[in-house]
Amino acid sequence: MSHAVAGKNYLNESSGLWSWLTTLDHKRIGIMYFVSVMFFFLIGGIMALLLRLELFSSNAQEGISFLSSLPNVIKGDANPADLYNRIMTYHGAIMVFMVIVPGIPAILGNFFLPLQIGAKDVAFPRLNLLSWYCLMAGAIMAFATLFLNKVDTGWTFYTPYSIRTGASVVLMVLAVFIMGMSSILTGLNFIVTVHKLRCPGMTMYRIPLFVWALYSTAIIQVLATPILAITLLLLAMERVFGIGIFDPKLGGDPVLFQHFFWFYSHPAVYIMILPAMGVISELMTTFTKKTIFGYTAIAYSSLGIAAVSFFVWGHHLFVSGQSEVAGIVFSFLTMLVGVPTAIKMFNWLATMYRGSIEFTAPMLYALGFLFLFAIGGVTGIMLAVVPVDVHFHDTYFVVAHFHYVMVGGTLMSIMGGFYYWFPKMFGKMYNMTMAIWSWVFIFIGFNVTFFPQFILGAKGMPRRYFDYIPEYEQLNRISTIGSWLIATGFVIGLIAMIRAITKGEKAPDNPWGGKTLEWTTSTPPPHDNFTNEPTVTAGPYEYK
Amino acid sequence: MALWMFLNQALAGAFMPEQGTQIAKEVDNLYGFLLVVSFISCAILIGGMIYFAIKYKRKSQSDKTPYITHDTRLEILWSVIPLIIFLVVFAWGWTIYHDMRAMPENALEIHVTGKQWAWTVEYKNGVKSTDLVVPVNKDIKIILASEDVIHSFYVPSFRIKQDAVPGRYTTLWFRAEKMGEFYAFCTEFCGTNHSGMVARVKVVTQEEFDKWLVDESEIGLLPLAQRGAKYFQTRACASCHNVDNAAVKVGPSLFKKFGTEGVFGDGSVSKFDENYVRQSILEPQAKIVKGFPKPSPMPSYQGQLSESELSALIEYIKGLK
Ligand SMILES: [Cu+2]
Ligand SMILES: [Cu+2]
Numbered sequence: 001m002s003h004a005v006a007g008k009n010y011l012n013e014s015s016g017l018w019s020w021l022t023t024l025d026h027k028r029i030g031i032m033y034f035v036s037v038m039f040f041f042l043i044g045g046i047m048a049l050l051l052r053l054e055l056f057s058s059n060a061q062e063g064i065s066f067l068s069s070l071p072n073v074i075k076g077d078a079n080p081a082d083l084y085n086r087i088m089t090y091h092g093a094i095m096v097f098m099v100i101v102p103g104i105p106a107i108l109g110n111f112f113l114p115l116q117i118g119a120k121d122v123a124f125p126r127l128n129l130l131s132w133y134c135l136m137a138g139a140i141m142a143f144a145t146l147f148l149n150k151v152d153t154g155w156t157f158y159t160p161y162s163i164r165t166g167a168s169v170v171l172m173v174l175a176v177f178i179m180g181m182s183s184i185l186t187g188l189n190f191i192v193t194v195h196k197l198r199c200p201g202m203t204m205y206r207i208p209l210f211v212w213a214l215y216s217t218a219i220i221q222v223l224a225t226p227i228l229a230i231t232l233l234l235l236a237m238e239r240v241f242g243i244g245i246f247d248p249k250l251g252g253d254p255v256l257f258q259h260f261f262w263f264y265s266h267p268a269v270y271i272m273i274l275p276a277m278g279v280i281s282e283l284m285t286t287f288t289k290k291t292i293f294g295y296t297a298i299a300y301s302s303l304g305i306a307a308v309s310f311f312v313w314g315h316h317l318f319v320s321g322q323s324e325v326a327g328i329v330f331s332f333l334t335m336l337v338g339v340p341t342a343i344k345m346f347n348w349l350a351t352m353y354r355g356s357i358e359f360t361a362p363m364l365y366a367l368g369f370l371f372l373f374a375i376g377g378v379t380g381i382m383l384a385v386v387p388v389d390v391h392f393h394d395t396y397f398v399v400a401h402f403h404y405v406m407v408g409g410t411l412m413s414i415m416g417g418f419y420y421w422f423p424k425m426f427g428k429m430y431n432m433t434m435a436i437w438s439w440v441f442i443f444i445g446f447n448v449t450f451f452p453q454f455i456l457g458a459k460g461m462p463r464r465y466f467d468y469i470p471e472y473e474q475l476n477r478i479s480t481i482g483s484w485l486i487a488t489g490f491v492i493g494l495i496a497m498i499r500a501i502t503k504g505e506k507a508p509d510n511p512w513g514g515k516t517l518e519w520t521t522s523t524p525p526p527h528d529n530f531t532n533e534p535t536v537t538a539g540p541y542e543y544k
Numbered sequence: 545m546a547l548w549m550f551l552n553q554a555l556a557g558a559f560m561p562e563q564g565t566q567i568a569k570e571v572d573n574l575y576g577f578l579l580v581v582s583f584i585s586c587a588i589l590i591g592g593m594i595y596f597a598i599k600y601k602r603k604s605q606s607d608k609t610p611y612i613t614h615d616t617r618l619e620i621l622w623s624v625i626p627l628i629i630f631l632v633v634f635a636w637g638w639t640i641y642h643d644m645r646a647m648p649e650n651a652l653e654i655h656v657t658g659k660q661w662a663w664t665v666e667y668k669n670g671v672k673s674t675d676l677v678v679p680v681n682k683d684i685k686i687i688l689a690s691e692d693v694i695h696s697f698y699v700p701s702f703r704i705k706q707d708a709v710p711g712r713y714t715t716l717w718f719r720a721e722k723m724g725e726f727y728a729f730c731t732e733f734c735g736t737n738h739s740g741m742v743a744r745v746k747v748v749t750q751e752e753f754d755k756w757l758v759d760e761s762e763i764g765l766l767p768l769a770q771r772g773a774k775y776f777q778t779r780a781c782a783s784c785h786n787v788d789n790a791a792v793k794v795g796p797s798l799f800k801k802f803g804t805e806g807v808f809g810d811g812s813v814s815k816f817d818e819n820y821v822r823q824s825i826l827e828p829q830a831k832i833v834k835g836f837p838k839p840s841p842m843p844s845y846q847g848q849l850s851e852s853e854l855s856a857l858i859e860y861i862k863g864l865k
Contacts, residue, residue: 079794079837081736154733160710161693161734166839248711254694255709288600290609297619319696319705321714324645328638335630342626343619345589350618352596356607359597367593374589378582381630385637387571387644388578391560391703394696394731458559460700462731465739469727544611 009524024125030111044094052483058473084466085152092155104275109214115518116208118199118534123192131185138179159246159257173232180225187221201536208540213278216302220267228264262313270309276413286514287363288355291541294347301340334384361435365416372408397457423507427524430500438493445485564701564722571703651683658695658708661737662780671760675744679753685717696732720747772860807834
């Protein structure tokens with residue numbers, strides 16, 4: 001091991017593909033996650049564009065459909081409705097299980113959690129590498145189903161449809177099962193790392209808020225993911241052995257599956273959003289050059305959200321036939337999650353008060369997050385009100401809502417975090433103008449795509465529709481055009497990244513004036529993160 | 545206060561489908577209130593953000609900022625105010641939900657069954673239909689069931705929705721106050737033609753309704769081909785087959801098919817005659833038309849059609865010219 005030899009860093013410390021595939025360095029593993037997740041995002045994104053193209057016109061009368069005009073190599077012999085349903089399924093499954101869930105913890109968390117608490121690595125480096133391989137194994141299995149019988153159940157795998165359909169559901173749910181392992185292992189690793197590897201002086205109340213958010217997330221990952229795993233195993237067993245737990249023909253209860261599924265998948269929503277909130281806290285203080293407002297409130301609201309998130313799953317089942325009492329109770333509990341979320345939003349706003357705000361690309365993403373998440377949040381409250389949800393449930397209103405929180409929230413903050421830490425990760429600076437233009441396209445395109453979907457949903461257009469009645473056409477057209485703006489934005493961003501990595505200027509150690517520990521080490525960081533173990537004497541955001 | 549009422553009224557029903565029931569009006573009132581409150585909250589948050597962003601834009605790299613760590617009073621304020629708003633809308637929602645779920649007594653009961661991919665409506669006197677025909681201003685109780693997977697019965701104009709779950713009954717009720725035709729969608733993903741699983745709700749006067757029920761139950765007296773045309777609708781054949789042009793839906797068009805030569809996936813051919821149509825309906829998997837997936841998505845009607853119904857269908861298909 002070369003300790004702080006001049007010019008050596010984690011990137012050039014050893015070379016060759018093999019040195020990457022067998023690396024135990026959390027930073028390299030973070031980069032490997034980055035490359036793989038971006039690849040999945042590309043595929044899921046192309047699928048989204050295809051879906052929107054199909055929805056550009058209502059084809060009920062003419063019998064024309066974009067998907068059926070695709071060349072045969074792509075569409076095979078499927079009829080366009082089946083093709084749509086499959087693409088819809090893969091878009092959802094890829095974006096949820098392979099992009100948004102692993103996104104921030106596995107990429108940015110892996111890279112920066114140890115750096116931010118002054119540790120050399122995570123607690124279990126080998127387990128960390130194993131979790132990357134789990135994600136890869138799961139991904140390969142999931143993509144393998146594309147060459148067998150393509151799955152058409154939607155990412156939620158609702159029974160009994162998922163029991164009856166001819167698709168490769170078993171392989172697909174096993175893939176998700178293995179990807180879940182990856183999530184559990186990452187969570188476990190982070191919990192132990194936060195408890196055991198903090199550098200001298202780094203008390204729990206001095207750890208950065210990003211770490212608090214990852215820590216709360218890790219708790220959900222470890223507690224909730226096994227439930228998804230068991231649910232999916234039961235589904236696989238139902239299909240293979242007919243054990244009769246979900247299949248009504250065998251005396252099973254199909255709604256039980258929904259309870260199990262959402263018992264994981266609602267907390268999973270917070271696996272997706274809590275780390276995003278952590279990133280926003282970091283961006284807010286650095287780019288306002290001001291200490292965070294309400295450190296304790298933000299930290300505890302993360303834990304609060306994590307705790308309450310386990311008791312609200314029933315808000316996905318208001319019209320499933322669950323009892324009215326259950327509906328009322330779940331509506332009430334869901335309202336409670338709104339409170340810590342509101343607290344965070346106001347704390348960020350207060351952080352901006354009398355700050356010194358710099359409009360860099362990462363800060364624009366943070367502001368974009370606040371904007372979109374506010375809309376996602378208030379529409380979430382509307383959906384928690386039972387009689388209103390009875391109307392909105394399974395319509396485009398819900399589609400718009402969760403894109404506002406998951407894309408407007410999580411994806412915006414992945415991008416923001418990425419532009420923030422990019423110089424530290426790669427040692428190169430990107431072209432700020434290009435990065436800002438990319439943001440402009442993504443932000444405007446996002447609203448053009450998804451805002452009309454709220455109106456479509458209010459007007460009653462159900463989700464997962466391959467075709468719709470003509471009166472919904474105009475808003476669908478606007479939405480499709482928006483999707484092209486988003487795509488343009490991402491292409492500009494990608495070019496900016498590639499140009500930065502190939503011929504960007506060398507980045508300084510601390511380009512933004514950040515106060516957390518990762519900015520005190522050299523850029524890119526050495527293999528062991530710090531030349532001398534840091535010692536901490538104050539809180540994380542001391543802008544005095 | 546007057547302004548508030550005005551805003552609320554203006555927003556209630558904004559972007560919503562027309563209000564076909566009293567419940568729809570109640571839901572829209574609450575929704576209008578939610579819109580106003582949401583708009584104000586977003587204005588505070590987003591407006592505040594934009595205001596601060598402009599006002600406190602960085603002037604120089606050496607800017608100094610005050611060291612403000614927290615403010616307990618403010619923090620309590622912005623926890624408690626949202627909480628109160630949430631509790632208000634929760635309670636308001638509860639009362640409406642109560643009305644929505646309290647089944648009226650003496651309602652007219654109608655069975656609606658979901659099946660991939662059509663709704664079947666059955667009345668007490670045995671009449672079957674694909675449309676839900678109901679009298680105006682009368683309490684209607686729908687008893688939902690499913691023959692295969694989960695579907696969800698949704699009438700946007702009535703603001704009602706309920707899943708149809710195989711293996712159990714679920715219910716919903718409404719009282720239509722507007723005459724006319726409304727859409728009923730399926731909102732739980734149920735496979736290939738999920739988006740085509742659309743029925744009509746026809747709200748008519750009591751007299752029209754009574755007459756319709758009688759007419760429908762006398763269908764047995766009609767000529768064979770006309771009965772066939774009815775069954776073609778009520779048995780949902782029409783959701784998968786076109787009959788007046790050659791375009792493919794889920795299944796092939798049946799227009800001008802009778803008497804032609806059919807080609808199958810395995811390359812064999814067969815004459816499109818009475819026995820072939822019979823086999824197509826009772827054993828759709830036996831011969832799959834070229835270009836369609838195997839297994840065929842067409843459900844088997846074995847045991848569900850009487851001989852006379854079958855003959856009527858065949859006569860009807862024969863006459864599609
Ligand atoms: Cu949820
Ligand atoms: Cu459906």
